[in-house]
Amino acid sequence: MEARRWVIVGNAGSGKSTLADRLGARLGAPVVHLDALFWGPGWREPPIPEFRARLADAHAGEAWISDGNYAAVSFDLRLPRADALAWVDLPWPVCAGRALRRAALGQFRADQRLAEGCRDGLDRRLLQRLQFIRGFERRNRPIIEARLAELRPDLRPIRLRGPAEIARFLDDPDAALDATG
Numbered sequence: 001m002e003a004r005r006w007v008i009v010g011n012a013g014s015g016k017s018t019l020a021d022r023l024g025a026r027l028g029a030p031v032v033h034l035d036a037l038f039w040g041p042g043w044r045e046p047p048i049p050e051f052r053a054r055l056a057d058a059h060a061g062e063a064w065i066s067d068g069n070y071a072a073v074s075f076d077l078r079l080p081r082a083d084a085l086a087w088v089d090l091p092w093p094v095c096a097g098r099a100l101r102r103a104a105l106g107q108f109r110a111d112q113r114l115a116e117g118c119r120d121g122l123d124r125r126l127l128q129r130l131q132f133i134r135g136f137e138r139r140n141r142p143i144i145e146a147r148l149a150e151l152r153p154d155l156r157p158i159r160l161r162g163p164a165e166i167a168r169f170l171d172d173p174d175a176a177l178d179a180t181g
Helices: 018-025 036-038 050-056 070-079 092-106 125-149 163-169 173-180
Strands: 004-011 031-033 064-067 084-088 159-160
Touching: 004 018, 004 070, 018 031, 018 064, 018 084, 018 163, 018 173, 031 036, 036 050, 036 064, 050 070, 070 125, 084 173, 092 125, 159 163, 159 173, 163 173
Parallel strands: 004 064, 004 084, 031 064, 084 159
Antiparallel strands: none
16 A cells, blocks of 8 residues: 555654654655644744644645644544554653753754744753653553544554664555555
């Protein structure tokens, strides 16, 4: 099966956005970074209906790579149209280390995947992100799994548990999808 619409989920700092960018380049598909759709300048949160409208527009095409969780407010829009779901499933200490590195680098450069005025840094938001990462297994994974089971029980996630699995996946995403069969 050739998948043209992918949803990529996982913990903060797991590498979802990097994977999405690489998969999008490999497949020639536009990448939708949900954080960029959600956050406004200066980390301003939008009203949920506004976010959902942007989501629906961004996922209207015949091909896309959708990067991000937001399971409670977005899965009903994304999953029905998705061909495949990849779950970047790295241990939380790895994700926390990556978040720390990203925050340190964010002191000097903005992430192109975020809205203007949104910069990762060594600040209060980093502490919140680290708390999110640590609590992902207990709080967020169950929500993602429940929404997936509710909306698309036929959609089996491709679990990517490390750099070698991610590299193999990027070599042939459709073969990985066929293997979940």
